[in-house]
Amino acid sequence: MVVEDPRSIVKRWLEAESLLVVGKSVERADSIEKALGRARFVEDFFEEGYLVARLVLAKVPHARLRAIDYSRALGVPGVARVLTYRDVPGENQVGYAIPDQPLLAEGKVRYCGEPVAIVVGRNPDAVNEAVELVELDIEPLPALLDPLEAMERRDVLVHDSLGSNIAFRTRVRKGDVEEGFSKADVLVENTYRTHHQEHAYLEPEAALAIPDLENRITVLATIQYPHLGQRIVSRVLGTPASYVKIVAPYIGGGFGGKDDEGPLVAARAALAAYHLRKPVFLYYTREDSIQTHPKREAAVIRYKSGASRDGKLTAIEVTIIHDTGAYANRGPFILWRATMHSSGPYYVPNAKVDGYCVYTNKVPQGSFRGFGNPPIHFAVESQMDRLAEKLGMDPVEFRLANMLRPGSETLTGQVLESSVGVHEALRRLAAASSWRTKRQEYERSRTGRFRRGIGAAVAWHGNSTSRGVPDWSNAYIHVARDGSVSVYTGIVEMGQGSPSSSHRQLVAEILGCPADKIRVVFGTTDAPDSGATHASRGTSVGAIGIVVAAGRIRSRLESFLSEYYNVERERIRMSGGQVVVDGEVRMSWEELVALAYTKGVDLSATGYFFLPKGAFNDDVGQGFAYPAFSFIAVIAEVEVDTCTGGVRVLEVHPALAIGRVINPEAVKTQVEGAVLQGIGYALMERLVFSPEGRIVNDNLTDYVIPTSHEVPVIRDPIFVEDLWEFGPFGAKGVGEMAFIPMPAAVANALSHALGARITELPLTPERVYSVIKQISGG
Amino acid sequence: MYYKLPRIEYYRPKTLEEAVRLLEEVEGSKVIAGGTDLLVDMKTSRAKARALVDVNSIAELRGVEDLGEVVRIGAATKLQELLESPIISENLPLLRAAVESMASWQIRNMATIGGNLCNASPAADTAPPLLAYEAELVIAGRGGLRTVPITKFFTGYRRTALSPTEVLKDIIVRKSEWTGWGYIKLGRRGGFTLSVVAVAALARVRDGVIEDVRIALNSVAPTPVRAYRTEEALRGREVSRDLLEKVARTVVDEISPIDDVRSTAWYRREMSYRLALDALTEALGVK
Structure with missing residues (x-):
């Protein structure tokens, strides 16, 4: 009997004993290519002749934005185009939690470093020069820099339509605190202050957007959630998500920063490529990166x-x-x-x-x-x-x-x-x-x-x-006729190592195949939506789908072997690249796969797992x-x-x-x-x-x-x-x-x-x- | 990829004369040595130059020589060469200590001592020891060579006595019988970083009496500075802990630190005292 039910599969492997690969310090798949400098990051895909783009950042903290004059910037030889909010064909709205944030400033600028325009040109020199020539016609407004002051102010609003500077509130009410304090023998009361932190990843934000003949677009980006990037690009361009492909090659550090800024850098590059119909490479300088991307609370x-x-x-x-x-x-x-x-x-x-x-x-x-x-x-x-x-x-x-x-x-x-x-x-x-x-x-x-x-x-x-915010895991696994295994996941490799180590180990353990036969194709919207690589979930949640997909294939193979050898499944062991029945090696992993292909066993599987949650x-x-x-x-x-x-x-x-x-x-x-x-x-x-x-x-x-x-x-x-x-x-x-x-x-x-x-x-x-x-x- | 050097003319003269001639003839030209400050500044538009005159191929600008009474350091000598030079270890341990605290091995293999001085950062790490040693700077220009004491070299924030058409040739340090030295650099992390304050001290003590003492600091004024009044208050006095603790406070009156991203004026004043005290304790051999 083949087990396809996700919960049963997860439970089976939770309880599995005598593990061969899981729990071991298996070497990362990417260590050699990274040590040799062969691993490719977004910028490594840049080719001569692509257009380059850079952001124009606001230099004032708070102002009405009356007009953007980029005529002088366009006059710089080599400059192809300057894009502003007016050029957004879809929605100029990228707020993740609250719809309060434009992709490019519109109506107002709200912080020093806010992206206002994108300058696209044929070379970085021209772009650098033109960036300085974009002029903002602004009416300065008082700036609020202290959150304690901002909470109290009604006369100055960062977002006029919200009527308050408090964006969101939370609360917990449990038991009776007055009574609790009355029972206390000691009380401690303090005010704590913490500060911003810059992610300082080795690789600043970058995206390379490549349009194709049918106006579909592929974006290589420094991004922690390709499928979110796909949604944001699709919203900004007003095109279906299926027309947008996002790929995160190796990423030089994320720490959350590329979870926020990744989709935005992808959308800005995509916007430029959409209009110019040519590959556009958008790259943040270190200064631009620090000025513009969100920081630790x-x-x-x-x-x-x-x-x-x-x-x-x-x-x-x-x-x-x-x-x-x-x-x-x-x-x-x-x-x-x-x-x-x-x-x-x-x-x-x-x-x-x-x-x-x-x-x-x-x-x-x-x-x-x-x-x-x-x-x-x-x-x-x-x-x-x-x-x-x-x-x-x-x-x-x-x-x-x-x-x-x-x-x-x-x-x-x-x-x-x-x-x-x-x-x-x-x-x-x-x-x-x-x-x-x-x-x-x-x-x-x-x-x-x-x-x-x-x-x-x-x-x-x-x-x-x-x-109760829905969360799930998903993956797709395909075993080729030679026994090599491709694992498709949207989880990215930003140095943390889930695709390079744990994902391979899980598949090797479950399929019983050699780890070096397994290739994890990560960080792509061509894989099922596996959720973001954030919240420590690259393995913990991100790989549940891998367990389910691999577990399905394993179950099918066991079922097949049980019939083939006419023995109960419990007598079959698949591990370390071998099929063992009653303690006797019967065939190799490769032989098993070749045989399965001729006997009608489906060696491709997805593994969707929806996390059960409760009410709040x-x-x-x-x-x-x-x-x-x-x-x-x-x-x-x-x-x-x-x-x-x-x-x-x-x-x-x-x-x-x-x-x-x-x-x-x-x-x-x-x-x-x-x-x-x-x-x-x-x-x-x-x-x-x-x-x-x-x-x-x-x-x-x-x-x-x-x-x-x-x-x-x-x-x-x-x-x-x-x-x-x-x-x-x-x-x-x-x-x-x-x-x-x-x-x-x-x-x-x-x-x-x-x-x-x-x-x-x-x-x-x-x-x-x-x-x-x-x-x-x- | 936006950190690109603007289009510039580049010259690599083989002689000092040629270098000076280029600086005079090529409009908007600047000297480049190691380039570890200048190139970064040019790539980020903090510095501008139309042409660069690279002095690295001028043989007489390289190397450390023991000339008997003095040590001569070619201005284009790499920091790492100084660190590895037995002449420096033996004769100028205070300079060695400062260089050891500087940057990384990679940067020290590019950066030069002359570049560190001519860049004239208030935080220049080789400046305090050389101010303490009272190095003489040999400068080449149209009229030939002239010598400027390092104490007159820094004329203001990032300004020096060099004219745009001159090249720093040598750093000459007269050997002297110092009995002790002390060097302390305080940065925001353990290494690869600019100083918040650094103090260099040299001393000559005979029979418990301070014959001579020199104290220099960086990052506490528009230029690296000597603390002359503190020195004066120590000279001729008997070495004692009490004296030091009292006199080291004078350092604070000789500096004019500011608040910046690295630190505050207040903390720099406090640390100037503390580091001067510690460096002098070391230099004077106070128990």
Whole structure:
């Protein structure tokens, strides 16, 4: 009997034992070509003779846009065309959450760096010159740069028609906070501030749009969700989606930035190619990229929490304000996620949380590894340390006493029946890192110029999209007659490695074929819509479809073999490229495929899997928030130079509860990258805005990110394999995880070293030094 | 692909005379050495030039020589060559320490010491040690050679005593018996970065008395600067921790830092004191 039902297939492989490929550190498929420089990125597909394009960016933060005069730009020899909102044949509307954002400014400009026009020419020199000659006829308007001010203002509106600068609100009402606080023996109340972060990917945004004879268009783009790019291009051009093909070749880093900007860069290139009927290559310079694309959420968080003497949280009251900049972009989703995670991975009986996504005349807020969770965890985990301190408890013990376990109810009242391994993760981590010993040792030696501290932070992160927002996985697999296997997925390869490692491993495990026979065709709209490569879902959700498709083919082959050899299926083993019946090798994978082709076995399959979700009540923020949560605990050790305020992270110990680990090495690299990116955010990265709201440090000399000098000792992660029932072999997401607790862990370690707490990021030497001066009375 | 050099004329003279003649004759021409600052600036339109005169093929501009009483460094000598030169290690350890903190191996193999000085950034890393050593700069121009002390070389923010038709030829450092040195660079990260403040200190101590001392800083004024008054307050005095802590504060009165993307004026003042104290502690051998 052939099993085609997705749920049954997912369950079968969740429960599979004695795995041969899954769980092993199989080498990535792309390592050699990347090491040799042969891997091709968007710009590598540029050919001599293609037109080139560049954006004209607004230089004012807020103004009415009366007219755009590009006559002088057109006069530059080599310039082919200048495109503005007037040239958009479909809808000039690209807002993801709220329809508030034009592809090219129309009527108003709302931030310094907003794309106003596209200059297309035959060479970059001409285009560069012409970009400077496009003149905007504007009527300046007062600019709002502070979200707290913008919330209150009605006289100046970033979006006139909305009547308020609050783009979106969230709320949680659980239990009775007043009663909760009245039961508390200790209260902690603080305001936390976090800042923007630039993605600083190696490869800035680019798109190459190639029209064909029938006005169909192919766009190669730096994009994290090709099918979303297809929808946006189709909307902007007013053509059916089937006339648009999007391909993401290798991408030089995304981190969420190319989830927001990817479809837009694709649409702008497509718009130019549509009009000029020639291939057009659009590329952002580093400066253009930093000025224009959305950044990590800058947040103001007011947090009050209470706990009883026996170490139990009694209530939290939280206000989250996100500076979403000129456009909502994905701001509402980011705020939603931050709100529903605002308790941390702890049981909180009473909660009142309010979130505000506020417009200002600054660069928009957008997706960035952690998606709203790093700032809220900075607040939560700082609070937890303070509460523990007031209670006289060890911070790890206090956390463990409140931590979610199987059967616990989350902030939104969702009961997590299984896949909650965070308690064990933190417990094992504390032991492995000698937490208690070091904590005491550093406290005793809190004198002298260089002081050490050790801090813990724990984080949770819902897998898949929030609430009941539909999410699915899909893939197509085809086995050729020679036994080679093509896997088609819309998941992209931006360095994270899901198509290059885990996807291949899953297929090799399920089909029992050699891994080197498998080619994963990724990042294309020619594959079924597999959802975005974001939210740590490239494997966790993105590969469920691969499991289903491969599982179907496996089942068909088993069924065929059972008949062929006239034995029960249980006696047949397919693994490592061999078919074994009753312990005896009967044929190779290649022979099996060749035979199956002659016997009417269908060796092509799609694998659609629709994630089951539950109901959510937005009025009280209660209900089903996420199908599963990934968890992480980190312990960080820092050293602070009390004479300069300089902080160095010496050592980081991670422990993950992310379900099945498909490729330990791949997970380790994700952890290492996220740890370093988190250290950069916590200690040094800082966008500087001019009084007009323009980003001053729009290059990588002035905006510094960590280098190899800042890499601490990162211990091998501890894994708690708390399987998720729908994940591939039980896997959950990992890509964002290590970033989320890092700012909090570093801040907690620093507080431990100094005996003083800083509630604003980044922890630059200036800021730390000024606190040291205050506490030493200097 | 938009980071393209504009169309320019390019000359690569073999002699200093030819270089000077080109600078005089070719309108809008500029000297290029390593190009690690200039080319980036030209590609991003921060610097403009119609023609570049490349001095890398002028043999006499390259290399480090021990001439007995002085060390001569050709202006087009690569930073990495300085790092690997035994003459520099032996005679100019303070300069070596500064070069070691600069950029990456790749950049150090392109960038030159003369370029670092002529670019005249307030953050120039080779400037504080050379100011402390009181290097003499030999400049070639139409009238032949002239010598300018480095203390007179930086005339303002990104301005030098060089005229547009002159070429920096040599950096000459007189050997002297320094008994100690100290160099500290504070950046926003551990390496590959511009300084927030850097301090270089040289000292000669005899029988516990400070015979001579020199202190220079970068990134705290429109040009790299010497802290003369602090030096004066130390000279002739007996080495002691108390003296240092008191006198190092004077540094703050000799600088005029600003707020910028890298730091604040306040923090730079605080750190100028702290780094001067630390560098002097090292240089004077204070326990």
